Amino acid sequence: MVETHQQPVTPVPTMAALSNEEELLQAHAELWNLTFSYLKSMALDCALKLAIPTAIHRLGGAASLPDLLAAVPVPDSKKPQFPRLMRFLAATGIFTIDAASGFYGLTPVSRLLVNDDNAKNLSPFVLSQTNKYHVTAAMRLPDWFTSDEGAAGVDMPFRMAHGTDMWAVMALDPKINDLFNAGLAADTKLAMDFIVTNCGDVFEGIASLVDVAGGTGTAARAIARAFPHVKCSVLDLPNVINSVPADGIVDYIVGDMMESIPPTDAVFLKYVLHDWDDDVCVKILTQCKKAIPESGGKVIIVDMVVGSNANSKAMFEAQVVFDLLMMVVTAGKERDEHQWRKIFMDAGFSNYKTKPVLGFLSIIELYP
Incomplete structure (x- = not known):
């Protein structure tokens, strides 16, 4: 009697298994994006303080990396890192990038951030909301939700972080007062x-x-x-x-x-x-x-x-x-x-x- 040996059979993934795997991969990517989404606000804040949207606009609406590096106030020591910032800003929809030429352009979002006698310039509004007082207050949100005693049991995370409310901070800090009022004025316009x-x-x-x-x-x-x-x-x-x-x-x-x-x-x-x-x-x-x-x-x-x-x-x-x-x-x-x-x-x-x-x-x- 001849002894036969069967080769192990590789299971064929079912449609349900494929679907679950795709969902897992998608969920994993979405979770990472949510976890690090604070970097979107900080990168946007950085783009505005470097005046990148305005630079692209003044360069005719499309600009190469060398053009931008010549136009924005980035010191020589940081210039090698600038392409990484631009890649991120393009990936998140702030700018476009032409794959063939490598030129960056404006999107409907970044057109709202051009500071060039633009009646629709919302850069001041963005900067008024990404200030250190707001960001620090947001970092106290978990503490605020889990604490109900003493100084922690206050009416808002902002007071927990700064010991007072936003109006008192603005009365004491002329710089943030001007920043906040300029932001509201831009949005109101x-x-x-x-x-x-x-x-x-x-x-x-x-x-x-x-x-x-x-x-x-x-x-x-x-x-x-x-x-x-x-x-x-x-x-x-x-x-x-x-x-x-x-x-x-x-x-x-x-x-x-x-x-x-x-x-x-x-x-x-x-x-x-x-x-x-x-x-x-x-x-x-x-x-x-x-x-x-x-x-x-x-x-x-x-x-x-x-x-x-x-x-x-x-x-x-x-x-x-x-x-x-x-x-x-x-x-x-x-x-x-x-x-x-x-x-x-x-x-x-x-x-x-x-x-x-x-x-x-x-x-x-x-x-x-």
Whole structure:
């Protein structure tokens, strides 16, 4: 009898096994990208401080590595590392790279970062959010969630990290105060350009408007220029108002929105209420209601309504990322429509209407 020896049979992977392996590999890559995503913010911060988007723009919209190295302030000792930074920025969608020529170009994202008399330049906004105070506060988020005793049991990670809130830091640090105000002004310029062009009906029927916590007056100036019949004023704290030169376009008033708001047909609140918890928001809105007439008065709010107009993953992620930022640096939050409605009713208002504006933002008209 002839003895036969069978060769070992290699198992053929099933479709399910292949699928699970592909999912594992994809999950592994995604986990790495999430783990090191803080480097995206730091690389973006670096690109702006080196003015790389502006350099590419001034070089005609496409630039080689030697062109860029001649245009940006990188010392000779760091020049060998510069290609690695550019490769990363291209891989993350900040720039394009042409495989054949090796030239870098601008994307829709980096076009928003060109500092060259660009009305849509958001570089100051990015830099205002990647500052050391914000980043250090974000690093305390796990401690904040797991601690509830003593100094750790505070209302926000920012206070845990710095011993005070963001407003006190800005009052004490003129550099961060200027950086933050410049950032808000840049973002406001973009938003207001869209609003006055596409939402002009919001400003019909009013003769006066107070931009509460209006910073350096970017929003109020945009409204005054677009609608000359509206007399615009800005109400803000001394550390903001005292550094703003008179421009003859809007009036600047030193004051505290928690205490009183000057009488006006309309109160304008852009990115204000998300900084505060519900009780404080009701207090602010109560002051707004006192300032406007019962007939014809209104409060105009530009902020996020979480879930509204979130018709893409990027739009919804922008809303919830900003909500997490509010958790880190303030005692406030981004609100969905139900949460907005509650504080409106608690403050004694009777009606409101909401419409999406500029992607993930909304404009709300609130009536007594």
